[in-house]
Amino acid sequence: MAAAVETQGLAKTYPGGVRALAGLDLRIERGEVFGYLGPNGAGKSTTIRLLLDLIHPTAGRASVLGIDSRLAEARRAVGYLPGDLRLGDRMTAREQLDSLARLRGGVDPRLREELCDRFKVVLDRPIRHLSKGNRQKVGIVQAFMHRPELVVLDEPSSGLDPLLQAELRTLLRETAGDGRTVFLSSHSLDEVQHIADRVGIIRAGRLVDLDSVDRLRERALRHVTIVFAEPVEPERFVRLDGVRLDHADGSVLRLSAPEPAMDAVVKEAAAHRVVDLVSQPADLEEIFLELYEEPDAS
Amino acid sequence: MPAELIRRGLLDHRRALLGWCLGVIGYTALLASIFPSFKGSADLQKLVQRYPDALKALLGLSSGSFATGPGFLDAELFSLMLPLLVLVLAIGSGARAYAGEEEAGRLELLLSYPLRRRGAVLAKGSALAGEVVVFCAVGFGSLAVLSAIFGLDLDFGRLAAAMGSLAVLGLFFGWLALALGAAFPSKVLALGISAGFAAAAYLVGGLHSLAGWLDPLRFLSPFWLVGQSPLEDGVNGWGILVVLAASAAIIGAGAALSERRDLETP
Numbered sequence: 403m404a405a406a407v408e409t410q411g412l413a414k415t416y417p418g419g420v421r422a423l424a425g426l427d428l429r430i431e432r433g434e435v436f437g438y439l440g441p442n443g444a445g446k447s448t449t450i451r452l453l454l455d456l457i458h459p460t461a462g463r464a465s466v467l468g469i470d471s472r473l474a475e476a477r478r479a480v481g482y483l484p485g486d487l488r489l490g491d492r493m494t495a496r497e498q499l500d501s502l503a504r505l506r507g508g509v510d511p512r513l514r515e516e517l518c519d520r521f522k523v524v525l526d527r528p529i530r531h532l533s534k535g536n537r538q539k540v541g542i543v544q545a546f547m548h549r550p551e552l553v554v555l556d557e558p559s560s561g562l563d564p565l566l567q568a569e570l571r572t573l574l575r576e577t578a579g580d581g582r583t584v585f586l587s588s589h590s591l592d593e594v595q596h597i598a599d600r601v602g603i604i605r606a607g608r609l610v611d612l613d614s615v616d617r618l619r620e621r622a623l624r625h626v627t628i629v630f631a632e633p634v635e636p637e638r639f640v641r642l643d644g645v646r647l648d649h650a651d652g653s654v655l656r657l658s659a660p661e662p663a664m665d666a667v668v669k670e671a672a673a674h675r676v677v678d679l680v681s682q683p684a685d686l687e688e689i690f691l692e693l694y695e696e697p698d699a700s
Numbered sequence: 701m702p703a704e705l706i707r708r709g710l711l712d713h714r715r716a717l718l719g720w721c722l723g724v725i726g727y728t729a730l731l732a733s734i735f736p737s738f739k740g741s742a743d744l745q746k747l748v749q750r751y752p753d754a755l756k757a758l759l760g761l762s763s764g765s766f767a768t769g770p771g772f773l774d775a776e777l778f779s780l781m782l783p784l785l786v787l788v789l790a791i792g793s794g795a796r797a798y799a800g801e802e803e804a805g806r807l808e809l810l811l812s813y814p815l816r817r818r819g820a821v822l823a824k825g826s827a828l829a830g831e832v833v834v835f836c837a838v839g840f841g842s843l844a845v846l847s848a849i850f851g852l853d854l855d856f857g858r859l860a861a862a863m864g865s866l867a868v869l870g871l872f873f874g875w876l877a878l879a880l881g882a883a884f885p886s887k888v889l890a891l892g893i894s895a896g897f898a899a900a901a902y903l904v905g906g907l908h909s910l911a912g913w914l915d916p917l918r919f920l921s922p923f924w925l926v927g928q929s930p931l932e933d934g935v936n937g938w939g940i941l942v943v944l945a946a947s948a949a950i951i952g953a954g955a956a957l958s959e960r961r962d963l964e965t966p
Contacts, residue, residue: 456962474814480812486805486965487809505813
């Protein structure tokens with residue numbers, strides 16, 4: 403089966419010379435929850451809008467569910483929740499969903515109703531009177547009501563309370579469990595790390611990292627503090643692969659080490675008399691921020 | 701062309717359209733109710749004859765008489781007020797339908813659905829045509845009833861043709877505004893160019909016979925092409941066909957150009 407999303411050298415430079423995306427190569431398999439992470443203005447929405455043919459690439463190409471993204475047909479089995487959702491303000495949510503369902507050429511009314519129940523959509527008040535969170539729920543329902551093969555969500559949790567955020571996470575896991583695909587864009591790792599199988603991190607229009615969440619966690623550094631009975635030479639630890647010395651004060655060592663280096667660190671420490679050893683859990687946020695802050699890869 | 705977008709386009713503008721229809725009924729009723737005091741007045745006829753030629757040309761008084769129903773309505777309604785109403789309705793609706801919706805950010809979700817942009821433009825164009833036709837039909841109905849009440853002596857065939865020519869004018873300028881908004885992401889530009897062209901075309905249509913250098917430009921004026929004293933002189937059939945063909949070409953070009961550009965985010 404064709405990949406859910408595939409791009410080759412996909413690039414977008416806006417008139418005026420702003421390079422929003424520089425040659426993106428990405429392949430997202432079916433049944434995957436893909437987290438697309440980056441700070442604001444990194445090119446996340448540009449990528450999504452290219453995939454949906456709302457804007458046209460200056461170079462490269464993209465296919466969605468095996469169909470060239472420039473064709474309307476490619477969007478038939480796609481659901482989209484925009485980052486800045488604008489609905490028909492005078493309509494009620496029910497009228498809006500009716501209208502969008504007709505535009506789809508009909509959807510299963512039971513699935514739609516089930517989604518409305520699940521997310522407690524306020525159906526019979528004009529949308530202009532709804533809060534941001536209540537509008538967002540309408541957006542979620544319309545993105546899922548036709549059982550799409552690919553759902554593209556741009557910052558979906560904004561405005562949702564924690565309970566509904568959890569409900570959305572459950573829905574995303576179910577969707578992937580059915581073999582369908584979720585493309586989840588966010589600027590917050592927290593929103594993505596518990597549901598995504600893989601994450602891509604984008605900065606200034608370039609994909610700077612692409613890895614599974616498990617591997618990212620592995621790569622994330624542990625902060626290890628070892629207290630020895632007598633002073634030790636820090637160099638014995640620094641020469642270990644991946645280990646960084648944060649602080650050395652006679653018999654107290656503070657190190658940063660990725661998970662695979664932990665074994666070597668402990669074995670080296672065991673050569674001395676150890677008073678205490680503390681290892682703080684992996685912090686994904688840190689590696690994420692590190693990637694954010696690196697100077698431009700170009 | 702997605703039928704849902706036509707339906708939506710009509711429903712979204714239904715309140716405004718209702719207002720316009722009530723407005724045209726009220727205005728025509730007001731005007732028709734003062735006609736009996738003009739009817740058959742020879743003094744008035746003499747007064748009008750002394751108007752400067754430019755004024756007579758603009759007011760549509762050149763050929764006819766103020767003292768007959770058709771002459772009175774050509775001068776008071778069809779020379780300025782009705783075209784103005786139809787054009788404001790059509791240009792406003794055309795500029796709102798695409799460029800306005802785009803600026804409000806509402807096209808983002810719509811165009812993520814599996815429809816072609818040109819289909820969306822044509823659907824919105826159809827909805828606009830519906831609005832213009834409803835407005836002109838209401839104007840026809842209103843004048844037909846008023847004619848019987850106030851003795852305007854209107855020929856219903858001519859009245860229908862006159863309202864039809866008005867609808868064609870509305871279609872032309874409304875589709876121009878819609879097409880401009882589809883081709884370029886600016887509601888102000890769509891409104892401005894359409895309204896500016898309408899104003900210029902109106903002046904050329906009214907004054908070409910007085911200012912020699914304007915005369916060759918009359919072929920570019922939809923007002924001149926459809927005929928400017930429709931109740932007294934009848935409409936110009938081939939001119940209407942030319943304006944219709946131009947309208948179709950404009951909306952077609954707008955639909956094609958909409959595919960080429962990026963959708964703007966608000």
